[in-house]
Amino acid sequence: MSAPADAAPAASPSDLRRRVLFTALWFVVASLLFNLLFxxxxxxxxxxxxxxxxxxxxxxxTLRAENLLLAADVRxxxxxxxxxxxxxxxxxxxxxxxxxxxxFPSQEPPEASTSPELSKPSTRPR
Numbered sequence: 001m002s003a004p005a006d007a008a009p010a011a012s013p014s015d016l017r018r019r020v021l022f023t024a025l026w027f028v029v030a031s032l033l034f035n036l037l038f039x040x041x042x043x044x045x046x047x048x049x050x051x052x053x054x055x056x057x058x059x060x061x062t063l064r065a066e067n068l069l070l071a072a073d074v075r076x077x078x079x080x081x082x083x084x085x086x087x088x089x090x091x092x093x094x095x096x097x098x099x100x101x102x103x104f105p106s107q108e109p110p111e112a113s114t115s116p117e118l119s120k121p122s123t124r125p126r
Contacts, residue, residue, distance in 0.1 A: 011019075037043050076083040088094040095101040 035042065039045075077087075093101065093103070
């Protein structure tokens with residue numbers, strides 16, 4: 001009597017051990033790859049950190065330029081009496097003694113009425 005041709009041979013203990021080690025190895029590799037991509041120091045977090053670093057560098061450049069402008073303005077206010085006078089005239093509406101100050105109303109359009117009763121013509125007979 002011969003064994004059927006399509007029956008699977010019994011796995012030897014060394015084949016079973018090899019499969020378990022192979023599966024464990026793939027599990028470790030998969031865990032390491034997952035940690036490499038999504039871990040605390042993973043590639044995705046590193047990419048986000050580089051983007052944040054670039055954004056913060058641009059903000060620092062903008063703030064430094066603004067700081068230089070403000071420092072120049074402070075210097076002008078400390079050492080240039082004409083600058084102080086210009087601010088007093090424009091923002092505070094001050095004038096020198098003997099000067100006549102003309103103030104004109106702003107050119108803002110008057111606010112339109114939003115109530116429907118006032119905007120519709122009357123249909124009541126007279």
